[in-house]
Amino acid sequence: MKIFINADTYKEVAIDTKKKLEEICSSYDIEIVGNASEADMIFSIGGDGTFLESARLSNGIPVIGINCGTLGFLTDVNPDDLEETIANILDGKYYIEERMMLEGKIIKENGEIIKIPHALNEIAVSKNTFGVVRFDAIVDGKLINSYTADGILVSTPTGSTAYNLSCGGPIADPTAKIITLTPIAPHTILNRSIILSDESVVSIKITELRNDTKSFVLYDGRPMEVTTGDTIKIRKSNYITKIVKLNWCSFIDNIRDNVK
Incomplete structure (x- = not known):
């Protein structure tokens, strides 16, 4: 071995x-x-x-x-x-538990494409320490909402207990087949998470960054800077994470023991 x-x-x-x-x-x-x-x-x-x-x-x-x-x-x-x-x-x-991952790309206004590495928890759009980000959230080509916020999370079920949980998003069974959208401190009435099919394609278009505000794409916490006019396209990855488990523990057991 x-x-x-x-x-x-x-x-x-x-x-x-x-x-x-x-x-x-x-x-x-x-x-x-x-x-x-x-x-x-x-x-x-x-x-x-x-x-x-x-x-x-x-x-x-x-x-x-x-x-x-x-x-x-x-x-x-x-x-x-x-x-x-x-x-x-x-x-x-032991047994293997399979978890979905996300992948994405940044599409610049000039057509340049920058690949976003695979992420197990989430791909997020966020700002620096001041200001806000204005962006459109689009799913499968249809506009959900135009946000003014600190950012937005596109999370896997595994990531539901990470940054998503801190932002008030729902906790999901890690083996579920869903993608969750959770706005970060939105300045809007539509401040709830939205649960999507894992086949959905999410696009976040940066429409405005005021003054010296900077915006970043974070794949599991690692940053890549984006700017006004950039579109971040996110979907389920063809890659999965195989987690080795020695003892069977249900989703409910894990939530009870860890989320307090």
């Missing part, structure tokens, strides 16, 4: 956990590779942020999350259980 390790390099507990995993792999004759594409499984050591990075690297390779963060919606293996986890994986005592 070959594994790739993606660890948070800023947390001491994650660094220590990586060393422990390397020692366990040596005793089980498991090869640690330096390129994710060569691995049979990716071990993500850190919090949910590290897991999101691992998901972008995975290209369909199963990912298991070792929780060195806080809530752990995506990383549910305790570092103390590493050796038992390895033994269970080698014995085939």
Whole structure:
């Protein structure tokens, strides 16, 4: 078996956990590779942020999350259980849960197209620390609303418990087949989330940025600057994230234990 390790390099507990995993792999004759594409499984050591990075690297390779963060919606293996986890994986005592991802592109006014990398949680349009963004939200070619807001989230079901939750959006079963639109601090009566089919194509057209306001597309928190006249087109990706699960835990159990 070959594994790739993606660890948070800023947390001491994650660094220590990586060393422990390397020692366990040596005793089980498991090869640690330096390129994710060569691995049979990716071990993500850190919090949910590290897991999101691992998901972008995975290209369909199963990912298991070792929780060195806080809530752990995506990383549910305790570092103390590493050796038992390895033994269970080698014995085939696990299952794979598939999660949808989003992909997108920025279409500039001059026709230039910039690809937005795949995202497991959300692709968002947001502003800097002051001002507002004016934009049109369009679904399958039809205008939903023209917003003046801090931004808008286009979220997967997995992302429903991330930024979407902080903005008052709905919590969704992570295996559901939906896309959620949630405006961020909108200056409008239409301030509710909108739930769409996972086959929908969402377009966000930036219509105005006043004064020195800057706007960004964020794919799972990583920014790309956009400006007036740009259109951000978002759809379900052909890629999925395969999450390794050792113990069956229902969506309801997870919500009860983590969202408090």
